[in-house]
Amino acid sequence: MKNKRAKRKGLKNDTLMGYLFVAPILVLMGIWFYYPVIKSFFYSLQDINFLNPDRAKFIGFQNYVDLIKNEDFLNSMKTSFLLTAVAVPVQTVLALVIAVLLHNIKRFKAFFRTLFYLPYITSSIAVATVFMYLFVEKNGIATKALAFLGFPDTSWYANVDLALPFLIILTVWTYIGFYVVIYLAGLQSIPKEMYEAAVVDGANAFQRFIYITVPQLKPTTFLVVTSGMIFTMQIFDQPYAIARGTAPGGPAGATTTMIIYFYQQAFVYNNAGYGSAAAFVIFLIIITLSILQRRIFERDKEGIKQNKRRFGLKYKVKLKKKDKGGMEYGIEQ
């Protein structure tokens, strides 16, 4: 009886302490996150302008209907999708290759890792500024180098056809180091014994990469692709910076991403309602893509097994749990 009461008292005490510790952040999140999110949804159902908010009118889902019919918005969607569809695969593959190379060396490892990581922690405005000079007409180092490959000698960021490729290069360069570091962490968790077993079985470096590294890194790749996509879909600073103080998104809308479109509607034209609707549509697109990706990655698990069979890979490396909790790596023929 006594014991029980003491126990209950202890629990009560803990509950109070628990609330005390989480209360400050819950209050902040309530005011600066949950309240704005809900309010934003209500805005999106209204015809409301920042300049005269008193004239707000409830219009149901009209903003959303207008949005998906609006050619400018559809174009900004196309731009964002194109940017993501090119930048994410490129940066994922490159990051994986760089990480594997780095994983295998001892000397200068920290130097290379820091070098590749620096762009990620450098201000996007600073990086965009440097890249504008590298891709400026006549004197830009990159412009000159690429002119050898047949690209025109022009300022890439101001050229309708080349502004988006420029943005893609800028994006990949900025974020790749982050993914290299994540892949490096993932590589450390692959047991060495797996590679040793594969070597014994006569697998060459390329086979080891395809049949061990890539499948083992699958959770990491899922993370890299998903967060890469979320980052890229929300890009704002870079297209804003390369506009050089004119209306962002140029030239001729070539770099108007969805977020830039949202920014223009909300903070240039003061359309709080329409802008909020745009924000929600962007959110829905991102969530949908994330879920789709999850599905694809899960289905792919099966695919890799089939691939292995198809290519007649003789060995299968398998984890066996031992009684004492230790792991043993066995090879099955």
Add this chain to the structure above:
Amino acid sequence: MELNNKKNIKTYILLGLFSINFIVPFGYAIYTSLLAKADIDKLVPISRLTFENFVEVFLHSDILLWYKNSLIMTLGILIGNLVFNTLAGYALAKIEFKGKNVIFFVIIATMMVPYQICLIPTYSMLVKLGWLNSFKGLIIPFMFQGFLVFLMRQFFITIPDELIEAAKIDGLGAIGTFFRIILPISKTALATQVIFCFTGTWNSFMWPTILVNDKSKYVLTVGLNTLKNRFFEWPNVTMTGVVLMTLPIILIFIVFQKYFVKGIASSGIKG
């Protein structure tokens, strides 16, 4: 052995090729910032390099003010995050209380929603509060981050329960345990928070652009963007701005680097 060496050389050559793409932009920025006006876009010997652009930028732009503003904004947000994320992360990992799972979800859910959704209402709230062009508006809405709460929780979970129980037996309450036992062994996790939070805030651009139009409240990113637009024809000046903006962050990174790599490994980011 020989084979191994050959393979190694190949690896280094490949890495070298990749790194050219990273050295050139940084090298260009540093080199150009040291050029006199007459030498722009030319290759000159080291003896002709000069620091006059740095003097120029310090004398003829508001860069000291931008530094000050960036520093105030970053420190404010950093301190808020350290306090609130750490407290919440600890409670979620080590304190048993009713409704914990729901609260965990409420905190983590903030990670899934892109911040842009909050921008318009937050902006109008700040207008009503009269917080436009003020540090309050730049700092207070950003004093927490769901991701960093999660990171702290993942770290605190690894601390053995026995340690906390021992502190209890020794007569320490939950608060005493937290400050005297837990915090001193949490330096790595706190340093990781510092890096994530410092780099994110120091480089933030969208919110300061929207919120601030008063030049006396410009932060470095916004200031540098105006510098670039004004002096685009003089890369030596803009690159000086770039170098000055980037130096502090690189220093912070080098000092805290080992914590950062540990942090990524321990936060479970690796999946």
